[in-house]
């Protein structure tokens with residue numbers, strides 16, 4: 001793309017300011033900027049409007065979860081079935097590590113965060129340790145696919161190399177990059193990160209399967225015979241990956257996807273809950289439930305909307321391929337975005353100053369024909385690190401790790 005074509009593309013979406021410093025750039029930087037303009041999809045900016053008037057939800061109804069007592073009863077059978085699937089390489093794991101972790105406030109990828117106290121213990125290490133345990137149980141390694149973004153790919157790969165993959169067989173770990181989207185101010189003007197660089201950010205965790213396919217990993221999945229993919233977040237240090245009992249329960253129920261869920265602490269807790277929407281599995285945010293729904297009880301006297309998701313899903317590959325061409329909704333998310341001000345000075349804001357556009361993995365659930373919500377014990381499996389302090393922080397995760405016997 002040449003300068004004139006770039007200017008035309010930008011004018012069409014009101015973003016000509018991105019060429020403000022063009023004449024000050026070196027030839028190479030100019031080339032880089034033109035290429036970035038050519039590759040960027042500015043049409044996503046129209047979604048800024050949806051922030052003001054979100055799309056209405058369908059008819060919401062409860063979806064029954066498989067609860068702890070039932071799981072306990074069938075545990076041996078589930079575990080046997082899960083291990084069988086793991087032994088025949090039917091399950092792969094997908095670590096979503098493309099996020100920016102802005103709330104934690106570190107520039108490094110979240111997984112390299114050291115949560116140790118008397119010794120080093122990195123978030124990635126916690127996850128690999130867990131996978132290692134499953135490998136021991138199954139007797140063979142599980143393929144691990146790690147999603148990164150342009151912002152953290154090199155650092156993430158270098159970190160794994162430097163730590164020798166924490167002892168996990170390197171040939172079973174593959175990295176792939178997710179797509180990026182432009183970041184804008186509240187008026188829809190795309191930020192410049194540098195004079196020759198448009199501000200972009202990872203486009204959410206919803207595009208993981210499409211990005212895997214673009215990276216050629218789907219071929220490997222077919223060659224290996226992987227039928228299930230366990231997708232999980234980087235920031236839950238008590239994450240149970242490729243959990244044999246969960247896998248067995250999903251196989252047994254013949255569902256297209258399984259979702260690990262935790263019982264809500266109380267009806268008012270602010271978590272996304274699993275339910276049916278227009279008859280299909282779905283996840284609604286706490287504010288989308290009416291007061292009446294929050295307190296609604298089922299035939300056993302339990303709250304009907306009582307289970308929150310923890311971003312640990314087991315997807316059936318054939319179903320993922322079926323829905324691959326479905327467009328997921330784009331969410332407009334307020335974030336802190338580093339930018340150049342009008343004087344060309346770099347600013348790192350300490351409060352949200354604009355929006356990013358994200359597709360979310362939870363929206364994929366609605367496209368799946370059937371879903372098994374599978375209850376897990378919160379204190380044993382859910383220690384997310386989102387914030388520096390307080391709720392879901394390094395501090396709260398450390399306390400939970402210690403409670404589970406992990407030496408810090």
Ligand code: UTP
Nearest residue numbers: 096097098099100101102103202204205233234
């Ligand atoms: P979060 O929604 O917590 O986002 O991600 P984040 O970017 O890590 O953190 P904040 O909101 O900026 O503080 C949940 C999971 O999805 C992954 C994250 O790495 C985490 O495992 N994720 C998120 C991606 O892989 N890509 C994205 O674009 C966003």
